[in-house]
Amino acid sequence: MIAACKIDISVGEDDFDSAVELEKLRSAGVGAIASFTGIVRDEATGPALIALTLEHYPEMTTSQLRKIAEQAADRWQLGAVIICHRVGRLLPEDNIVFVGTSSAHRKAAFDACAFIMDYLKTEAPFWKKEETTQGTRWIDARISDDEALKKW
Amino acid sequence: MRIRYFAWMREHTGCSEEQLALPAAVLTVSDLIDHLSSVSDGHALALKNRKTVRVAVNLTFAAPDTPLCDTDEVAFFPPVTGG
Numbered sequence: 367m368i369a370a371c372k373i374d375i376s377v378g379e380d381d382f383d384s385a386v387e388l389e390k391l392r393s394a395g396v397g398a399i400a401s402f403t404g405i406v407r408d409e410a411t412g413p414a415l416i417a418l419t420l421e422h423y424p425e426m427t428t429s430q431l432r433k434i435a436e437q438a439a440d441r442w443q444l445g446a447v448i449i450c451h452r453v454g455r456l457l458p459e460d461n462i463v464f465v466g467t468s469s470a471h472r473k474a475a476f477d478a479c480a481f482i483m484d485y486l487k488t489e490a491p492f493w494k495k496e497e498t499t500q501g502t503r504w505i506d507a508r509i510s511d512d513e514a515l516k517k518w
Numbered sequence: 519m520r521i522r523y524f525a526w527m528r529e530h531t532g533c534s535e536e537q538l539a540l541p542a543a544v545l546t547v548s549d550l551i552d553h554l555s556s557v558s559d560g561h562a563l564a565l566k567n568r569k570t571v572r573v574a575v576n577l578t579f580a581a582p583d584t585p586l587c588d589t590d591e592v593a594f595f596p597p598v599t600g601g
Contacts, residue, residue, distance in 0.1 A: 404601055420600065423524055423593060426577040451600065463601050483601060491574070491593075492600025493525035504526045507597030 371439035372446040375431045377422065379454040382464055387448050391468040396445045400475035401466040402483050408458035413498040420453045420462070423491040427451070434485040438467070441481070442474035449482065451492065481518055487511045519588050521554070523564065524595035527571075530564035540588040547573050548582035550592060570596050 374390070376382070384403045391399045406418050435447040445468040452462055465482050469475040494505040522535045544550050551571065555562045565571055573580045574593040586592065 421525055422600070423522070423574070423595065426574055426593070429577055487601045488598065489579070490600050491524065491595060491598050493596065494599045495525070504596070505599045507599050 371444040373435045374448045382450040396468040398472040398475040399468045400479040404463040413500045417497040419455045419495045430490045438478040442478045484514045520591045522593040527564040530560045547584045
């Protein structure tokens with residue numbers, strides 16, 4: 367039996383270790399752990415990517431991520447939610463984001479993880495700036511990210 | 519009132535934050551955007567396309583008709599691109 371959902375949010379410049387975060391999701395009553403790890407691609411929207419700089423609104427970021435995790439916990443029976451999001455200058459292959467969810471059964475863990483990522487993409491105040499071989503530019507938001515919310 | 523700008527809006531306004539004594543005529547977020555747009559060309563450029571302006575009042579997403587008071591923190595930023 368799972369008690370109240372444990373929520374752990376961290377935002378900062380330091381890297382995280384997905385394996386370590388996954389271990390934290392194990393607890394009594396948990397039969398399923400799902401996770402998503404976002405990584406910096408080496409291709410920009412055009413030319414080769416040198417780095418990606420993530421800016422955020424620190425006071426709002428943590429509270430928004432917590433709200434999203436709480437919405438997921440209201441909707442599915444979850445043991446724990448972990449969200450780690452990095453900011454600052456990141457290089458190709460660096461970790462950007464980790465979302466992990468645990469539950470008694472796989473569907474709740476999978477769905478809650480996807481729900482959190484979809485909402486994070488549209489409601490958490492982060493912005494990415496690409497540094498490429500041809501200069502820098504702010505990445506535009508994708509309409510498909512807004513569309514993704516409709517399924518929830 | 520504390521006003522904050524993020525991402526390319528910060529680059530256009532040339533500042534990450536500024537203090538403003540709330541003018542009597544500014545009652546809502548929409549009024550504030552009108553007022554700030556007259557501050558400088560950079561402000562006008564940052565806030566030009568209302569469809570791309572996201573607003574948070576006291577750390578919560580707000581709408582154009584959200585009412586304001588002098589102690590609020592208002593943040594302007596483009597659509598988010600995290601994850």
